[in-house]
Amino acid sequence: MSLFAWLVVKGLPLVPKPIVGRVAKRYVAGETLDAALATIRDLNREGAMATLDLLGEEVTQREKAEACTAEYERMLVAIAESGVDSNVSIKLTSLGLEIDEAFCRANVDRILATAKRLGNFVRIDMEDATTTDATLGIYRDLFAAHGNVGAVLQAYMRRTLADIAALPAAGANVRLCKGIYIEQRTIAFRDHETVRLNFLLALEKLLANGVYVGIATHDEHLVCGALGLLDRLRVPRERYEFQMLLGVDPELRRILLAGGHRLRVYVPYGVDWYPYSTRRLRENPEVAKHVIRAMLGGR
Amino acid sequence: MSLFAWLVVKGLPLVPKPIVGRVAKRYVAGETLDAALATIRDLNREGAMATLDLLGEEVTQREKAEACTAEYERMLVAIAESGVDSNVSIKLTSLGLEIDEAFCRANVDRILATAKRLGNFVRIDMEDATTTDATLGIYRDLFAAHGNVGAVLQAYMRRTLADIAALPAAGANVRLCKGIYIEQRTIAFRDHETVRLNFLLALEKLLANGVYVGIATHDEHLVCGALGLLDRLRVPRERYEFQMLLGVDPELRRILLAGGHRLRVYVPYGVDWYPYSTRRLRENPEVAKHVIRAMLGGR
Numbered sequence: 001m002s003l004f005a006w007l008v009v010k011g012l013p014l015v016p017k018p019i020v021g022r023v024a025k026r027y028v029a030g031e032t033l034d035a036a037l038a039t040i041r042d043l044n045r046e047g048a049m050a051t052l053d054l055l056g057e058e059v060t061q062r063e064k065a066e067a068c069t070a071e072y073e074r075m076l077v078a079i080a081e082s083g084v085d086s087n088v089s090i091k092l093t094s095l096g097l098e099i100d101e102a103f104c105r106a107n108v109d110r111i112l113a114t115a116k117r118l119g120n121f122v123r124i125d126m127e128d129a130t131t132t133d134a135t136l137g138i139y140r141d142l143f144a145a146h147g148n149v150g151a152v153l154q155a156y157m158r159r160t161l162a163d164i165a166a167l168p169a170a171g172a173n174v175r176l177c178k179g180i181y182i183e184q185r186t187i188a189f190r191d192h193e194t195v196r197l198n199f200l201l202a203l204e205k206l207l208a209n210g211v212y213v214g215i216a217t218h219d220e221h222l223v224c225g226a227l228g229l230l231d232r233l234r235v236p237r238e239r240y241e242f243q244m245l246l247g248v249d250p251e252l253r254r255i256l257l258a259g260g261h262r263l264r265v266y267v268p269y270g271v272d273w274y275p276y277s278t279r280r281l282r283e284n285p286e287v288a289k290h291v292i293r294a295m296l297g298g299r
Numbered sequence: 300m301s302l303f304a305w306l307v308v309k310g311l312p313l314v315p316k317p318i319v320g321r322v323a324k325r326y327v328a329g330e331t332l333d334a335a336l337a338t339i340r341d342l343n344r345e346g347a348m349a350t351l352d353l354l355g356e357e358v359t360q361r362e363k364a365e366a367c368t369a370e371y372e373r374m375l376v377a378i379a380e381s382g383v384d385s386n387v388s389i390k391l392t393s394l395g396l397e398i399d400e401a402f403c404r405a406n407v408d409r410i411l412a413t414a415k416r417l418g419n420f421v422r423i424d425m426e427d428a429t430t431t432d433a434t435l436g437i438y439r440d441l442f443a444a445h446g447n448v449g450a451v452l453q454a455y456m457r458r459t460l461a462d463i464a465a466l467p468a469a470g471a472n473v474r475l476c477k478g479i480y481i482e483q484r485t486i487a488f489r490d491h492e493t494v495r496l497n498f499l500l501a502l503e504k505l506l507a508n509g510v511y512v513g514i515a516t517h518d519e520h521l522v523c524g525a526l527g528l529l530d531r532l533r534v535p536r537e538r539y540e541f542q543m544l545l546g547v548d549p550e551l552r553r554i555l556l557a558g559g560h561r562l563r564v565y566v567p568y569g570v571d572w573y574p575y576s577t578r579r580l581r582e583n584p585e586v587a588k589h590v591i592r593a594m595l596g597g598r
Contacts, residue, residue, distance in 0.1 A: 221493045228500035231460045255485055259457070 015281065015288065017274065022291040024277040027247040028055065029269040033071075033078055036269035039246065040084045043265050047257045049241070050086035051123055052079065055270035056094040062103065065096035069107040073114045080118040087121040089266065092135050105138050112146045121173070123214075126152035128181040129188070136163065143168060150214070153206075154179030155199035156188045164205045175214035175243060176203055180279050200225045207233050207240070214264065216243035218252060237262065245280070314580065314587065316573065321590040323576040326546040327354065328568040332370075332377055335568035338545065339383045342564050346556045348540070349385035350422055351378065354569035355393040361402065364395035368406040372413045379417040386420040388565065391434055404437055411445045420472070422513075425451035427480040428487070435462065442467060449513070452505075453478030454498035455487045463504045474513035474542060475502055479578050499524045506532050506539070513563065515542035517551060536561060544579070 029039035040050040052075055059065045072088060079086050090111060096104040108124070115122050124139050126132065139151040150173035153160050157179060167174070178195050179188065189195050199222055206213045207229060215226045223242070230240060241262035244253050256263050268276055281288055328338040339349040351374055358364045371387060378385050389410060395403040407423070414421050423438050425431065438450040449472035452459050456478060466473070477494050478487065488494050498521055505512045506528060514525050522541070529539060540561035543552050555562050567575055580587055 220488060220490055221496060224488055224493045224497050224500075227460065228497070231464075231500070231504070251484065255457070258485075 015278070019288060019291055020274060020277050020281065023281050023287055024273040026287065027245065027268070027277055027280045028273045029246060029267050031269065031271050031273075033075060033269065036267055037078060037082055037084060039267055039269075040086050041082075043267070044085050046254070047263075048253060049262065049264040050084070050267045051089045051243075051264055052086050053089045053091075053125070053266060053268040054094070055268050055276050056272040057091050057127065057275060058093045058098060059096060060098060062096065062099055065094065065099060065103070065107060068094045069110055072111045076111070076114050076118050076120055079120065086267070087123065087264075088115070089123040089125050091125045091127060092131060092138065093127055097131060097134060101134055101138075105141075108138060108142060109145075112142055112149055116146055116148050121148045121150065123150045123152065123173075123175060126154055126177075126179075129157070129183050132157070132159070136167065140167065143172065147171065150174060152177060152216075153202060154188075155202055156183065156190070156195045158187055158189060160198065160202050161205060164202060164209065164211075169209040169211050173212040173214070174206055175216050176206060177216040177243075178219070180283060196222060196225075200229065204229050204233075207235055210239075213240045214243045215240060216266075218244055218249045220252065223252070223256070247280075248284075314577070318587060318590055319573060319576050319580065322580050322586055323572040325586065326544065326567070326576055326579045327572045328545060328566050330568065330570050330572075332374060332568065335566055336377060336381055336383060338566055338568075339385050340381075342566070343384050345553070346562075347552060348561065348563040349383065349566045350388045350542075350563055351385050352388045352390075352424070352565060352567040353393070354567050354575055355571040356390050356426065356574060357392045357397060358395060359397060361395065361398060364393065364398060364402070364406060367393045368409055371410045375410070375413050375417050375419055378419065385566070386422065386563075387414070388422040388424050390424045390426060391437065392426055392430060396430060396433060400433055400437070404441075407437060407441060407448075408444075411441055411448055415445055415447050420447045420449065422449045422472075422474060423451065425453055425476075425478075428456070428482050431456070431458075435466065439466065442471065446470065449473060451476060451515075452501060454501055455482065455489070455494045457486055457488060459497065459501050460504060463501060463508065463510075468508040468510050472511040472513070473505055474515050475505060476515040476542075477518070479582060495520055495524075499528065503528050503532075506534055509538075512539045513542045514539060515565075517543055517548045519551065522551070522555070546579075547583075 029036040036052055040052065043050050054068060054071050054075065056068060059068065072090060075088055090108065092104055092108070095107040112122055124135060126135060136151060139149060142149050151167065152175040153163055155176060155178045176199065178199060189198055196219065203213060203215065203226055217223060237260065241264050242256050243264045243266060245266045246268065253263060253265065328335040335351055339351065342349050353367060353370050353374065355367060358367065371389060374387055389407065391403055391407070394406040411421055423434060425434060435450060438448060441448050450466065451474040452462055454475060454477045475498065477498060488497055495518065502512060502514065502525055516522060536559065540563050541555050542563045542565060544565045545567065552562060552564065
């Protein structure tokens with residue numbers, strides 16, 4: 001890792017906001033729902049599906065969580081009216097999880113009911129480890145009640161194989177990703193190769209259990225391993241999808257689409273782009289280097 | 300990668316021919332069939348089998364392709380008369396693939412008929428990705444007609460698992476290698492670890508399908524993974540062989556032979572050693588360093 005990359009990773013809160021803002025342009029569809037719908041239309045034309053995410057997390061005021069709930073209902077209506085191919089992804093901390101769990105659950109319930117009425121699906125994103133138990137608990141109850149909701153499991157968490165065993169399998173839809181939060185060694189694998197290994201172990205277990213899996217990765221090695229598992233277990237095309245983030249490796253996205261695989265792009269929008277973009281920056285510090293160069297060069 | 304290694308990889312056409320010539324001495328048995336047969340006799344004494352290859356590729360004149368065909372028939376006769384343990388490996392572009400596919404097919408047909416009469420076997424080497432479809436098409440047809448012919452699949456190609464599913468399995472003999480040509484990302488995996496992963500996925504699929512596999516690698520990691528698969532799937536010794544190139548890691552060759560595995564060495568000969576040797580050089584730029592040192596040192 002270069003000194004610069006190290007600084008970005010270790011000193012992220014010190015990266016000036018204008019730089020993160022330039023980074024955000026790559027990973028965020030814009031500040032408005034209209035901008036996000038335009039991005040989704042482009043992705044649909046490419047053959048990709050989308051999942052729409054309103055940026056914002058760790059909300060501590062009830063009104064903000066209620067506004068977020070209302071915005072998600074507005075998003076679901078806009079998706080239905082515009083006819084784009086997209087579901088939505090929600091973060092429980094933006095819907096009041098840190099205020100009051102019952103309040104959060106009621107907000108999610110409203111969103112799920114609206115989605116169900118419109119024939120759509122809601123993914124509950126996974127956040128840092130302090131929220132895992134509550135998130136999976138809410139998911140489990142609402143999946144039993146509504147059905148049109150999915151969870152996310154992170155390959156870096158040591159608990160993931162056990163979570164797969166404990167969660168429902170029949171009719172379930174789980175996104176599997178590596179995980180991007182900074183977690184303690186006691187609960188998470190840290191070594192890159194080990195997280196890859198656990199990703200493939202978890203994927204095999206999910207597929208063997210008949211779960212529909214959103215294989216969320218930009219890591220070619222995991223794409224290769226996933227294709228091998230799908231082939232060996234003879235998983236039909238309609239039983240899985242690949243998932244990638246907006247702005248990350250569009251060439252790999254096109255390769256997978258050309259291979260006939262279902263693929264969904266995570267499309268975030270909104271004014272609250274800072275924490276999301278810093279996580280993307282941590283994942284790929286090289287991007288910051290390009291941004292700084294572009295700013296210094298006046299482009 | 301050292302600066303020198305980088306120069307060799309990126310600037311291969313610039314490496315002076317005398318240097319490549321010194322490299323060739325390591326990887327090529329000589330310029331004549333007699334020299335090649337002498338090399339094969341040495342290998343047979345060690346317990347290794349051989350596959351004999353006449354250097355030359357991308358032939359654009361019919362007479363050259365016809366001369367190559369005739370030389371392969373002469374090789375098969377010489378193998379039978381000398382009693383050495385060797386089959387032959389052919390490259391379709393040296394037999395006219397780029398001139399006219401039907402002409403090429405007729406040449407291969409002649410070689411296969413001669414080999415059959417002499418109880419021998421012909422491997423169709425795989426070349427760069429522009430030739431894959433034609434090569435597998437010719438292989439499939441001639442395998443159905445003659446039987447005594449095998450194909451090669453490359454682990455770096457994204458299509459390989461699908462090719463295994465589409466090609467015949469019963470009675471088939473496939474060499475699996477990593478692949479050495481420079482291919483686009485859209486069709487080939489590039490990351491070293493990913494190619495290794497796909498090699499093991501492809502090997503498992505071939506073995507599970509009952510294909511006789513030529514496990515062509517000098518990568519200890521893949522040798523270890525292959526031995527694990529052979530053990531787990533209880534593949535008997537006569538259902539596979541390891542394959543290695545002349546001049547590459549003779550110690551590993553002796554290790555595998557001492558372990559009781561069948562092993563075949565690829566023995567190229569002929570005056571047309573330049574393209575073959577530059578590919579070997581790209582694979583192992585360290586060799587060039589030794590050669591240059593030896594030349595400067597007057598040895």
